Amino acid sequence: MAGSQNTLLFKRTHFATRLPLDCRYSPSHFWAREMDGVLRIGFTKFATRMLGDMVDHGFEVKPDSPVAPGQILGWVEGFKAISDVYAFAEGEFRGTNPALQKDIALINRKPYEDGWLYEVAGKLDDKCVDAEGYAAILNSTIDKMLEQQQAEKGKDIE
Numbered sequence: 308m309a310g311s312q313n314t315l316l317f318k319r320t321h322f323a324t325r326l327p328l329d330c331r332y333s334p335s336h337f338w339a340r341e342m343d344g345v346l347r348i349g350f351t352k353f354a355t356r357m358l359g360d361m362v363d364h365g366f367e368v369k370p371d372s373p374v375a376p377g378q379i380l381g382w383v384e385g386f387k388a389i390s391d392v393y394a395f396a397e398g399e400f401r402g403t404n405p406a407l408q409k410d411i412a413l414i415n416r417k418p419y420e421d422g423w424l425y426e427v428a429g430k431l432d433d434k435c436v437d438a439e440g441y442a443a444i445l446n447s448t449i450d451k452m453l454e455q456q457q458a459e460k461g462k463d464i465e
Contacts, residue, residue, distance in 0.1 A: 315438040319449050324352040327419050331431055332441035333395040338419060339431055346396050346431065349404075349423035350383075350414060353445060358385030361414045366392070366425065370402040376432035380425060383414070398429015 314325035330338040336354035339346045350358070366381030368374060374394040381392045381403075394400075403425045406413055413422035436444065 315442060317442045317445055319446065320453070322353065322356065322445075322449070326351075326438040326441060328438050330419065331435040331437065332444070333432065333435050334444055335393060335395065337393070337395055337424075339396065339435065340419075342426075344428065345401055346398075346427045346429065347423045348396070348425055348427065350418055351441070352418050353448070354390075355385075355415045355418050355422075357388065358383065358390055359387030361385050361411045364392075364407060364411060364414075364424075366403050368400045370400060372400045374398065374400045374427060374429070376434075383424075392424060394427065395432045395435060396427040396429045397432070398427045401426035401428055 312325070313328045315328060317324050317326055326332070327338070327340070330340045332338050332351065336351045336357075337348055338351050339348045341347075355361070362384050364381065364383040368378075368380045374380065375397050376393075376395050378394040379391045380394050380400070383390055383392055404413075404421075404423050406421060407424070414424070416422060
């Protein structure tokens with residue numbers, strides 16, 4: 308299902324998004340886009356939906372520090388949950404998005420544009436996939452969520 312503006316339309320149950328085709332995606336719901344030899348990384352629309360409206364964030368890693376896939380770089384606090392922010396690239400941490408200091412809501416409003424989280428000069432983890440691969444991850448994730456909801460409803464009936 309190709310969408311407009313070089314995106315892939317994903318729609319399932321009560322969730323719909325357009326996945327930019329120029330991004331790579333991690334199974335943990337981050338996206339990455341190469342910009343002038345640097346990877347710009349942020350949360351996917353699905354991740355922002357699960358976290359809710361963003362209220363705060365912080366990063367412990369300093370610019371020019373080496374990072375590796377799976378390393379915790381910082382955290383974000385959403386209205387619904389607090390989450391660690393992980394690296395899914397190996398290389399040099401270049402820094403965070405300065406615009407988020409003034410307007411953290413950019414993460415929710417423009418997750419694939421102005422709401423990016425951090426930048427790394429390096430190479431993406433091998434687990435990253437294209438938009439169609441990420442759509443398959445979303446389908447699997449939503450299947451698990453629906454199964455869990457059904458199981459919980461079954462417990463309520465007993």
